[in-house]
Amino acid sequence: MKRRDVLKGGLVLMATTTLASIYKPAYSRTYVGGTGMWKAAPPPPLSVVDPTRLVYLTPQEARLAGAVFDVLIPADELGMGATEAGCVTFLDHQLAGPYGSAAKDYRLGPVVEGLPQQGPQGIMTPAEMYRRGLAELEHAAHAEFNKSFLDLSEEQKITFLQGVERGTISFDTLKSDQFFVLMLQNVREGYLADPMYGGNRDMVGWKLVGFPGAIYDYRDWIVSKRGKKIDVHPVSLLARA
Amino acid sequence: MNYKRPKADVVIIGLGWSGSTMAEELTRAGLNVVAIERGAWRETSTSFPTTRDPDELSGSVRKEILQAPVTETYTVRNRVGQTALPLRKYHNLTLGNNVGGAGTHWAGASWRWLPFDHQPHTHVMQRYGAGQLVDGLILQDWGVTYDDLEPFYDRFEKIAGTSGTAGVVNGQRQPGGNPYEGSRSSPFPTPALERSRANVLFAEAATRLGYNPFPVPSAMIGAPYTNALGLNLAPCTYCGYCQLYGCGNWSKSSPNICILPVLMQRTNFTLVTECEVLRINTTPDKKMATGVTFIDSDGNTGEQPADIVITATFTLDNTRLLLLSGISTPYDVASGQGVVGRAFTFQTLSWAFMFFENEYMNPFMNTGALATQIDDFNGDNFDHTGLGFIGGAGIQSLSNQGLPIGMAGLLPKGSPQWGKGWKQAFQRGYQNYAQIQGQGTSFAHREQFLDLDPTYRDRYGRPLLRITFDYNENDRRSGRFIRDRCVEIAREMGATEVGGDSFADRPYSGYTPWDSSHVQGGVAMGEDPRTSVQNRYQQNWDIPNLFVIGASSFPNNAGYNPTVVVGATTLWTAKAIIEQYLRNPGPLVRL
Numbered sequence: 001m002k003r004r005d006v007l008k009g010g011l012v013l014m015a016t017t018t019l020a021s022i023y024k025p026a027y028s029r030t031y032v033g034g035t036g037m038w039k040a041a042p043p044p045p046l047s048v049v050d051p052t053r054l055v056y057l058t059p060q061e062a063r064l065a066g067a068v069f070d071v072l073i074p075a076d077e078l079g080m081g082a083t084e085a086g087c088v089t090f091l092d093h094q095l096a097g098p099y100g101s102a103a104k105d106y107r108l109g110p111v112v113e114g115l116p117q118q119g120p121q122g123i124m125t126p127a128e129m130y131r132r133g134l135a136e137l138e139h140a141a142h143a144e145f146n147k148s149f150l151d152l153s154e155e156q157k158i159t160f161l162q163g164v165e166r167g168t169i170s171f172d173t174l175k176s177d178q179f180f181v182l183m184l185q186n187v188r189e190g191y192l193a194d195p196m197y198g199g200n201r202d203m204v205g206w207k208l209v210g211f212p213g214a215i216y217d218y219r220d221w222i223v224s225k226r227g228k229k230i231d232v233h234p235v236s237l238l239a240r241a
Numbered sequence: 242m243n244y245k246r247p248k249a250d251v252v253i254i255g256l257g258w259s260g261s262t263m264a265e266e267l268t269r270a271g272l273n274v275v276a277i278e279r280g281a282w283r284e285t286s287t288s289f290p291t292t293r294d295p296d297e298l299s300g301s302v303r304k305e306i307l308q309a310p311v312t313e314t315y316t317v318r319n320r321v322g323q324t325a326l327p328l329r330k331y332h333n334l335t336l337g338n339n340v341g342g343a344g345t346h347w348a349g350a351s352w353r354w355l356p357f358d359h360q361p362h363t364h365v366m367q368r369y370g371a372g373q374l375v376d377g378l379i380l381q382d383w384g385v386t387y388d389d390l391e392p393f394y395d396r397f398e399k400i401a402g403t404s405g406t407a408g409v410v411n412g413q414r415q416p417g418g419n420p421y422e423g424s425r426s427s428p429f430p431t432p433a434l435e436r437s438r439a440n441v442l443f444a445e446a447a448t449r450l451g452y453n454p455f456p457v458p459s460a461m462i463g464a465p466y467t468n469a470l471g472l473n474l475a476p477c478t479y480c481g482y483c484q485l486y487g488c489g490n491w492s493k494s495s496p497n498i499c500i501l502p503v504l505m506q507r508t509n510f511t512l513v514t515e516c517e518v519l520r521i522n523t524t525p526d527k528k529m530a531t532g533v534t535f536i537d538s539d540g541n542t543g544e545q546p547a548d549i550v551i552t553a554t555f556t557l558d559n560t561r562l563l564l565l566s567g568i569s570t571p572y573d574v575a576s577g578q579g580v581v582g583r584a585f586t587f588q589t590l591s592w593a594f595m596f597f598e599n600e601y602m603n604p605f606m607n608t609g610a611l612a613t614q615i616d617d618f619n620g621d622n623f624d625h626t627g628l629g630f631i632g633g634a635g636i637q638s639l640s641n642q643g644l645p646i647g648m649a650g651l652l653p654k655g656s657p658q659w660g661k662g663w664k665q666a667f668q669r670g671y672q673n674y675a676q677i678q679g680q681g682t683s684f685a686h687r688e689q690f691l692d693l694d695p696t697y698r699d700r701y702g703r704p705l706l707r708i709t710f711d712y713n714e715n716d717r718r719s720g721r722f723i724r725d726r727c728v729e730i731a732r733e734m735g736a737t738e739v740g741g742d743s744f745a746d747r748p749y750s751g752y753t754p755w756d757s758s759h760v761q762g763g764v765a766m767g768e769d770p771r772t773s774v775q776n777r778y779q780q781n782w783d784i785p786n787l788f789v790i791g792a793s794s795f796p797n798n799a800g801y802n803p804t805v806v807v808g809a810t811t812l813w814t815a816k817a818i819i820e821q822y823l824r825n826p827g828p829l830v831r832l
Contacts, residue, residue: 028537031282033268033510040284046293072659078668104309106329108698114326117750118317121326158660184659192645193298208664209671211605211645214295216480216490218606227438229601237296 046238049198051089056096056127062088064134067150069187071157079204087190090199091130094186100127124174126182133179136171137164144169196238206234245544249275249511252533252547254518254562257342258804259791259811260553261496261504262400265470266815268507270823275511275545277535279554280308280339282514285497288339289487291480297644301485304331306346308338315557316694319711319748321574327697327705332751335485335758336555340514341497343555344804348484348609348641349460349493351403352801353394353809355620356387356423361684361797364621365631373631375714379584379685380631381796384768384777384830387423390809393816395426397808401494402474404463405429406456419455421616431463434477438602439675440613443638446733447615457612457637458805460494470503481643483609493609516543519701521550521566523784530568530787536701548826549818552789553811559793560585560691560763561706569774569783572690574709580774582691584765584796585708588757589681589716591634591743593727595736596653597673604643604674610802611640612678618726619800620682630718632682634800636726639678648674653738677731679723680757683798686713691763708760712745720745759803764793766810776830778817779810785828790814 031038054062066083069091075081082088094100102125114121124132141149141160152160163169167177190199192206194214200206206213213234221230250272253260260276268274283289299305315334316325328334337343357364360382365373374380407428408418415428433456436444444454461477468474477492491498504510516535522544523530532546552559563569563581572583614637616622625631642648649667650658651674656666694707712720720743728741744753767773770782779794781787790811792803799806821829 027281028513028515028539029282031505031512031514032508033504033512034506034508038282038284038505040282040287042287043293073664074661076661076664078664099303104304104311104331106310106314106327108327108700110696112324112326114324115319115748117319117748117752118326119328119332119750119752120330123329161659188649189298189302189646192649193302194296197298205645209645209648209668211643211671215605216291216295216482217478218480219476219478221603222435222437222479222606225601225603225606226436226441227601228603230603237293 046196048196048238049089049093051086051198054092056100057088057092057130061130061134062092064138064149065091065130067157068137068161068183071161072184072187073191079208080201082187082191085191085201085204086195086199087187090190090193090197091186093198095127095130101125129174129179129182132173133171136173136176140169140171195236203234203236243542245546246275248546249273250547251275251549251551252277252545253551253553254533255279255342255552255554256340256496256512257337257553258344258496259807260342260551261500262397262808262811263551263553263790263815264510265500265504266812266819268504268510270819271509273509275513275547277513277516277518277533277545278340279517280337280342280514282512283339283341283345283487283497285487285489285491289489291489294486294489295480295482297646300482301644302646304485306338306485306487307331308336311700312338313699314705316697316705316707317751318707318709320688321709325694325707325709328751333753333756333758334557334751334760340512341495341501344496345487346485347460347804350610350612350802351398351401351405351458351460351494351805353423354387354799354801354806355421355622357620358797358799359383359385359387359390361631368621369625369631373625375630377687378713378715379687379796381584381765381767381772383766383796385766385810385813390813391423391426393809393812394805396469396812397805399430399469400499401460401805401808402430402462402466402468402499403458403494403805404431404433404461405458406433408455417455419614419616420453421619421622429458431466434459434461434463434479434608434611436613437607437611437640438600439640440611440638442675442734443677443730444613446730450730450733452615452617454613454615457610457614459608459610461608461610462492462494468499470500472499472502474498477608479606479608479611481605481607484641518562519565519703521552521562521568521787523566523568527568527783530784549786549788552787553791556760556763556791556793557691557706557708559789559791561693563764563774563789564693564706565703568787569781571692574688574690577687580765580772582763583772584685584762585689585691585710586683586685586761586798587710587749588683588759588798589634589712589720589745590755590757591679591681591720591724591727592741592755593677593724593731594740594742595675595731595734596670596738597675597735598737600673602672602675604640604648604671607640607643609641612637618723628718628722630715630722632684632715632719632800634679634681634719634723636677636679636723636730639676645671654740675734675736677727679727680800680802681716681719681723682800683761684715685762685796689713711749716745717743759792759798761792761795761798761803764789765796766794767796770832776828778829779814780829786826788814788818
């Protein structure tokens, strides 16, 4: 094994984070039995994301994403809409982190389109997909209606997004239907993940379906509430969230 | 910088269930053991506290506990002639990324396999003859029987604290258990957990149809329990954060709570973490293994010499390590000769998905293995005459999911996936959804195999493992048969909407939702060196001081999950090493 090869592999890894990480010291460790209480490194502390500023999306992208999200999960008598629930804040922070940079994906080439059952072969990251996809979406709205997606009527937005979902409204630099799948997944995540990630405000998504949240002991209910309605105020991992 | 560690009696590659079970046995016997693990050290109270573990996003959605494809992945194609492409994103094969391996985040179904599953060739030939086999099917016995393994099944259950209701103890039928199970020398260490609403509806329907429902044996501890190693396990609380989560409650069997606290106190045990073994080293004549070469997180290459090498990595990586090390003969699909990568199997899944009206399933109260099953169509528990296939499935009501992101797309037929209509449908569907899984057998086929990919490489420049797999005709026939049984029971349960599916009717994909993670084989144990890599003790036929342990040894997959069988076969091999090999190092089976 040549050092150069290791670095080459490492560089692919690091392309999505900082260059300095390549030179971080060894984290390999040796534990000799019977010589200590083996405590693991604690995970980073939980924290609530800051909703007051954008960390990846531009203000225009955030407005567009919010307008799409509010069609996917609208405000109605069952609860607030996606944007009010914080789904854009959620998305923004997700795209700025390891998820947005596809840090866990295998990204070495050759990149070849395969059969559907071989799964996604593209190596565009979610952050890149939103940057291009939102611009393409706006461009397509102008081509279709001669105005911004933001200014379309509710019915026009629904019809337009149905076209994106089916791929009949197509984009140039990425597949519109794949971008739609990504947006739908992310807005659901924002609406239903723990509020500390920025969405699911007041646990609106959990209340929609009756999910109790971050509870880890149901022994009192597993028999007594079997098949019965449970009225419980959900809890999140952080009280502030 | 290259360096050499002091020689050990034994080096174990990978510290998951099989590696830690083996290490505990061998250190207790006095051997000096070094384990080399690719993942980091994890410790239950620090790494998986109940105050942060109930988090669907980081757990089952972002899958942060798993080994990432960037670290290593596999290429897949359905058949020879296609170009295999890499699994670039998280896929269905859920590898561990820490000390404890997949045993830390597993769902927890804890099965002994049927006597049939260990000797399928003998059973099928006796009952039906070779005409029952579809063209190209590979069927062979393991060389070790259920009766051989029973004491080791028993021991492993007492390490794991397995919960369940026994069906057959010392040959006597027991009420409420699985009437088809192999005879047990003792009941389960802890009692079966309470049932979910869906489990109860399933059991009632199955009983009306004349079947024999029983609780699925589980890693979720049924009562406070002190295990065989003196460690205290706690009762499960039904929180539902099992699969893809660690358990900070000390109530899901794992190497981390059942073995490691004891093992880590042994002065003759050393654990090296975050080092990846690159190859198994051998003498030039390939008659003996001499140790392993690994790479650490700084890119330094280390060597660990040892008298015995034990490979205990993920199933697929066991095969890959042998291929990368040039050990034993690779399988050649054209000629059918060779053994490494041969007898590779997956699992044949069938489902009934259903919706009820005005139910409160309360799906969040669950465990990774809260299931009630019938085995009336599993293994060879029913007459296959005229059916055109062998095997079957465990058919179970599985209450293993209640987390909302994962359920957001599970909607009654025709429901919109977004907009106001989605909110209404999701609200109704969440409480009214239930599922029946047929977890089916998979038998090897001469066109299903593993080898090294000619194109794609890992981060160190080594070839990835290539999977060539599609369901064979036996899978397709058994899958449809089982799907129809699932649907019949679902209708009997009173569901207003029932859909059935047999995955084997479509090409294999590593991304099919609700699919299994259970791949098996590639380093088969067996009775004949022409059709197996290792003998009945999981000892390499060519290199007597090399043992490859885990589900890679199983030449067929059962209608069950594999973990307890991995534990039992590991203990069986440990005993053979301690009581036979150490006294007289050399082949334990002479032909």
